[in-house]
Amino acid sequence: MPDTHMQSSRIDPKLLEILVCPxxxxxxxxxxxxxxxxxxxxxxxxxxxxxxxxxxxxEARRLPDTxxx
Amino acid sequence: MMQSKSxxxxxxxxxxxxxxxxxxxxxxxxxxFLLRETGARLLERIEDQQREFKRALDLGCHRGExxxxxxxxxxxxxxxxxxxxxxxxxxxxxQGLRLVADEEALPFAAETxxxxxxxxxxxxxxxLPGCLVQIRRAxxxxxxxxxxxxxxxxxxxxxxxxxxxxxxxxxGLSPRIAPMxxxxxxxxxxxxxxxxxxxxxxxxxxxxYDNPLALLRELRGMGESxxxxxxxxxxxxxxxxxxxxKLYRENFSGxxxxxxxxxxxxxxxxxxxxxxxxxxxVTRRVLxx
Numbered sequence: 001m002p003d004t005h006m007q008s009s010r011i012d013p014k015l016l017e018i019l020v021c022p023x024x025x026x027x028x029x030x031x032x033x034x035x036x037x038x039x040x041x042x043x044x045x046x047x048x049x050x051x052x053x054x055x056x057x058x059e060a061r062r063l064p065d066t067x068x069x
Numbered sequence: 070m071m072q073s074k075s076x077x078x079x080x081x082x083x084x085x086x087x088x089x090x091x092x093x094x095x096x097x098x099x100x101x102f103l104l105r106e107t108g109a110r111l112l113e114r115i116e117d118q119q120r121e122f123k124r125a126l127d128l129g130c131h132r133g134e135x136x137x138x139x140x141x142x143x144x145x146x147x148x149x150x151x152x153x154x155x156x157x158x159x160x161x162x163x164q165g166l167r168l169v170a171d172e173e174a175l176p177f178a179a180e181t182x183x184x185x186x187x188x189x190x191x192x193x194x195x196x197l198p199g200c201l202v203q204i205r206r207a208x209x210x211x212x213x214x215x216x217x218x219x220x221x222x223x224x225x226x227x228x229x230x231x232x233x234x235x236x237x238x239x240x241g242l243s244p245r246i247a248p249m250x251x252x253x254x255x256x257x258x259x260x261x262x263x264x265x266x267x268x269x270x271x272x273x274x275x276x277x278y279d280n281p282l283a284l285l286r287e288l289r290g291m292g293e294s295x296x297x298x299x300x301x302x303x304x305x306x307x308x309x310x311x312x313x314x315k316l317y318r319e320n321f322s323g324x325x326x327x328x329x330x331x332x333x334x335x336x337x338x339x340x341x342x343x344x345x346x347x348x349x350x351v352t353r354r355v356l357x358x
Contacts, residue, residue, distance in 0.1 A: 012166055018124075018151065018181045022174035052160050054169045055176035058084070 009035065021046075022049050022055050036061070072319065079195040080269055083171060086193050086295050087155050090131075093292030094158035097132050100290030106274060107217045107334055108135045108188050112142055114215050115184070121146040122184040126207065128172060129190020130154050133163030147184065154190075156292070170199050177207040184208075187216035187337075193295050201262030201339075210342030212290045214264065220271060220333035226321040227313075227330065231305075234313035238306065252335045264339025272334040277327040281317040284330050285313065 016030055021039035028046070029038040036045040037053055043061035046053060054060075093100070112135075115122075127135045130152035139145060152163040153170045161228050170176050172187075172194045185204050188320045194200045204214055252260070252271045259267030278284045288294055321329050 014149070015151070015166055015168060019168070019176050019180050020178045022170060022176040025179075049157065050161065052157060052169060052174075054157060055174075056155075056169060056171055057174065059169075059261055 011051055011053055015053060017032070019053060019055065022036075023057055033037075038063070046066050081193045081195050082294070083155070083173065083193070083195070086292075089289075090154070090156035090292035091158045093290055094132065094156060094162065096290055097159070097162075097292070098114045098289050101131070101134055102287075103133060103274070103276070103291065103332060104189060105138065107272075108138050110272060110334075110336075111135065111186060111188055111215055112138055112145065112218055114338070115147075115186075116142075116144050118213065120174040121148075122213075124182050125150050125184035125186060126177070126182045127152045128170075128175075128185060128187045128204070130163050130167070131159050131188075131190075133165075133167075135186060135263045136163065136165065139236055146344045151182070175200075175203040175207060179206050180209040180212075181207050182209065183212040185212070185214045187218070189217055189219065189293075189334075190218055191218040197250065198258055198261050201258060201264070205263050205339070205341045208341035212341045214259075214337065214339045214341070216337035217272075217334050218255075218337065219253050220255075220335040221249045221251045222273070222309050222331055222333035223249055225331055226317060226328075227281070230281075230313040230316040230320070231309075233316050234309045237340075239264040239310050249333075250335055252333075255335050255337055259337055259339040262339070263341075266340050267340075268336075270336050272317060272336060274334060276332065277323055277325075278330060279327060281314040281328055284328065 011030065019028055019030055019037065020026060021042050021044070024039060024041040026039060026041040029040070031038055031045070034045070035048045037048065038045050043063045044057060045063055046055055046060045048054070101184050125147045127150060130136065131154060133152055136150050136152055139147065139150065150165060152160065152165065152167040154160045154163070155169065155171050160169050172190060173196060185208055191197065193201065208214060232242055252269050255269035256267050259269065278287065311326055317328055
């Protein structure tokens with residue numbers, strides 16, 4: 001049960017290949033533990049909910065220790 | 070939450086649009102007639118290309134209507150479809166590769182797709198030229214963009230009646246910005262965005278409804294109330310609404326007593342990489358009334 005849940009909440013690797021930060025168009029880091037896509041350049045972490053990356057700056061978590069924005 | 074960039078001077082409120090789509094997602098299947106109709110026409114345009122596509126993007130996928138149509142369509146070969154919608158509640162219903170993104174800030178690496186599709190997803194975009202540039206950049210050289218968006222004649226009956234009722238009941242007209250494109254501007258927009266061989270043509274779809282309120286319900290059900298008012302506005306008074314509905318019935322009823330509504334669909338076609346010539350048979354598409 002938890003396993004299948006984990007599977008379904010993970011992002012499809014095929015998406016990781018093509019996604020960039022919507023604001024800076026720079027590469028993203030996938031933080032599997034936090035289930036987030038990190039844009040260092042924008043200083044934002046985009047959440048992944050139910051396996052669906054939410055690539056909206058309004059919904060992103062602002063990273064601490066960043067000068068961006 | 071960050072300050073929304075739509076909250077400033079931009080005419081269209083993207084957050085409001087997103088909320089409306091969020092709310093509409095659950096019951097969209099009851100109100101997806103127009104989406105399926107324009108989607109089927111988009112499929113014809115893909116088929117016209119007579120080529121195979123490796124990776125396509127359905128931008129503004131709603132609940133995956135286009136992808137569902139494609140899966141039942143034997144004549145079109147697309148290796149992989151990525152589906153994107155601004156509303157998570159919509160994207161949840163789409164099967165396969167899906168994400169949530171705003172047409173105004175696309176999260177795709179350059180030259181990712183060889184086909185980008187947009188089925189009624191580009192109205193309400195504040196910076197349409199900027200959005201088209203982003204689409205072009207997400208396309209490989211020779212890649213194709215096919216879009217269907219609402220044209221300026223869309224719901225002219227309803228807008229006419231609402232305006233008439235406001236003048237009669239409220240003594241004035243509240244400002245309304247219709248998020249639609251004029252077909253004469255559409256080709257120029259594509260060209261400005263760097264698309265080669267841009268084509269813009271028009272389909273006019275007339276739909277009948279039991280009564281004007283059924284039309285309003287349908288628009289809300291589609292999550293498309295923003296066609297009428299793109300920003301939150303003063304509540305339409307009951308009396309004004311009733312007057313508008315009366316005007317509608319008087320002026321735009323068919324012989325069977327049902328009311329008629331016009332949806333004007335502007336079809337956009339453009340190739341990324343200006344050097345690439347389109348396949349020969351696209352010019353056969355003519356204005357279809």
